[in-house]
Amino acid sequence: MEPKVKTSPIKTVNPFNNELVKSFDVMTAAQIESKIALADKAFQSWRKTPKAKRAQLLHRVAHLLRVKAAQLAELATLEMGKLFKESQGEVALCADIFEYYATNGEKFLADQPLETPHGSAFLSYEPLGVILSIQPWNFPFYQITRSAAPHLMAGNTMLLKHASNIPQCAQIMEDIFLEAGFPEGVYQNLFIPGSETDVLVADERIKAVTFTGSEPAGSSIAAAAGKYIKKSTLELGGSDAFVVLDDADVEQAAEAAVRGRIWNAGQVCVSPKRIIVEEGIADLFLEKVKAKFAALKVGDPMDEKTDLAPLSSEKAVNDVIKQVQTAVEQGATVITGGHRINRPGAFMEPTILADIRPGTAAYQEEIFGPVFMFYKVKDEQAAIDLANATEFGLGGSVFSSNNERAVNVARQMVTGMVYINHVTGIAPELPFGGTKHSGYGREQSPAAIYEFVNAKLIRVTTADSAY
Template sequence: MNSQVKHSPIKTVNPFTNEIVKEFDVMKPAQIASIIDKADEAFKSWKNTPFSERAKIIHKVATIMRERKEALGALATLEMGKLLAESIYEVELSADIFDYYAEHAEKFLADHPLDVKHGDAFLSYEPIGVLLSVQPWNFPYYQITRSAASNLMAGNTMVLKHASNIPQCAQIMEDIFKDAGLPNGVYTNLFVPGKDVEAIVSNPKIKAVTLTGSKPAGASITAAAGANVKKATLELGGSDPFVVLEDADVSEAVEVSVAGRMWNAGQVCVSPKRVIVPAKMYDEFLAKTKEAFSKLVVGNPMDATTNVAPLCTEKAAEDVVSQIQKAAEQGATIALGGKRVKRTGAFVEPTLITDITPKMDAYFEEIFGPVFMLYQYKDVDEAIEIANATEFGLGGTVFGKDTKKAVEVARRIDTGMVYINHVTGIAPELPFGGTKESGFGREQSIAGIFEFVNAKLIRTTTPDKAY
């Protein structure tokens, strides 16, 4: 990083008003190096801190978050625009994840005995050092929590490069960790632009990287990590299928899919972006979807009557409209919406697109906004073909009354997670992650805590039986 380059400040811009609220100076290379040095020094003691002591602190983080959930929720809504109720739910979910790992980490990482012919052998799970966490804006607290809860309980330390449009959410989480009693250096926020991340990965005291973001960002980070022989985990978005089976209740499927797609104004990696229904129920499904859209209220995310919020930035809104326009130019039908809302703020009309074919970009890409794409199929084989047509493989849904059949269909979808009769969800005890170009690695559940520990083999035997 060139210390002579002057960076634009990192800003909070309220997407409801497009007004600048607060600015933060970009950290200089010397500051960043000092923070990483402190994280490395803190690791030497944190890794030896008993699980019980770590758990007290992490439980306290959860308690503080619940106590401050209204203020934390309002801050997330201010910075990235989601509905206040969604923001508060996110805070509560994050607290649950912190509690989950505080309660279970010691059991998860207990020595694991191995069955050997002579003597004894076991795996000892040990932390590896300073982790770099690179996270996006769409879930300001949850994205931090997914990587921090497990890894701090495992004994690693962490530096966070959060999205540049939510600096106050990034800072307040560091403050909460300090208020909970986390030792200095164990978790620290970095105010840096995305283009400086590769240089941070190269710091020899950074031992691994976890990133949630775009495919280009993931490719860049894994290249830097690979060049320095460091492990990485990635979650790079999705274009989740929502497959409706012939025995499904149409009204219920419409309600669930529309609500799921409009969650967080469509800015969710695992929202049902492609709804795939049998041809014989297509007309009914389309009519009921239009009816559901007529009840959507776009407006102030702080207002309880609003159910579609602005997008996170003006640039995000412009990009989504550009994708919709390209779909129309390539022959898709824009059945509803498709334009900017005529008001201040980063708003896009809830949009319904039909008649999408493999000749169109929209058939394959992810649209990160309130855009509902409806497909029809003649048989289950065609439904699976549509579901698996994209490069993504994060989540998905199969909707139908016959659970056994729904599970059979779920097994054929190339994705990391499939939910039956529910949009792809989130729970502390359930692993989260994808396949194909949606990334690799898992967060949450028991799986999440093993990503960045060293599974060290320890073998004991008598000299005459040694191998």
């Protein structure tokens, strides 16, 4: 493959102080070709490696993640600014996911018998080949893990194109796979710009692509995969509804909403973005949220006492500020916040927007920062209608003291996931993914391991069997 344009080095810039830490050269066409060839070659032997051996190596990755947890967490905080305690939680989650597939992968991939009146039949789950994984910066290790763990366990090999602002996190994961004993070529990192990914998808040695990122980029990747008849999975973000019914515990709901929204400085696809509250408790809920926002401590993400970290970059904070300004120009009201914090680093005030009208940008867009879009609705049906009034369909939450009522509301929300009395969360055994413009396919849980395998039918008949 030949580069389209001459590109700048890939850089680590600390968003806490905007200082350049380290840079990496973009890989040449020859280097990229070498890595693709190695991944393809490695697949020929990795696919034949016993599942028990693959599982053993995944267990080693989980062990190394736990041993190196402090180093990895510090690196994530350095490169994209998240709270150190959140980075520690992310690394622990990744170890659990690798452990989950190491423990259960053989069972998930076992032949599945099928009932047939003549002879016998079963499905054999066989790997596809080289998988291209294109991932964002907001969870530097988790984004890698939720695609790598199941697909490597299934016998595929993987090439990672990670976000350009977290190159050290990308590289250290390749180092960990090698240290764990994975054969060379089974998992490799690519230092390339996003503009080169369509070319990679076209390469016949790459058999499938998994992408997490923006809707425009995902559409481009899906189009390229479709053109070359390759399987793809997409997770394209969301504008999750956080529905608070009038019988909810208001204090519990307000605390969950605030903690969910400032998680990762608001840079989470499934954090609560559209807060939809029945009018009987809306004012009380809003006052509690405002008080909790005012009590947040902003500062050094390495400090255990800090509540709100910087956004991932200057571009990220400027983009959110621009979205808020556009919302105000289109009639929205800023209840609190709305500005950049006057201090070094990419910090944004926790913000609440109200009076957001249909047809405006904020009504449809995802705001990737610590910003609530607040809606007061007259009743339960109005809450459901508003929750579904978006092109996205990733996650969502319903708060109510009546679980039966909450589940009934959840069933009517058009999303991939709904959590009751909890913000949309993450666990190895629970599927993660959305619908509508939030994408397709599932990660985590047993479902993930079947995304990139060939479910081959094998039927055995006897001489006297009918057809």
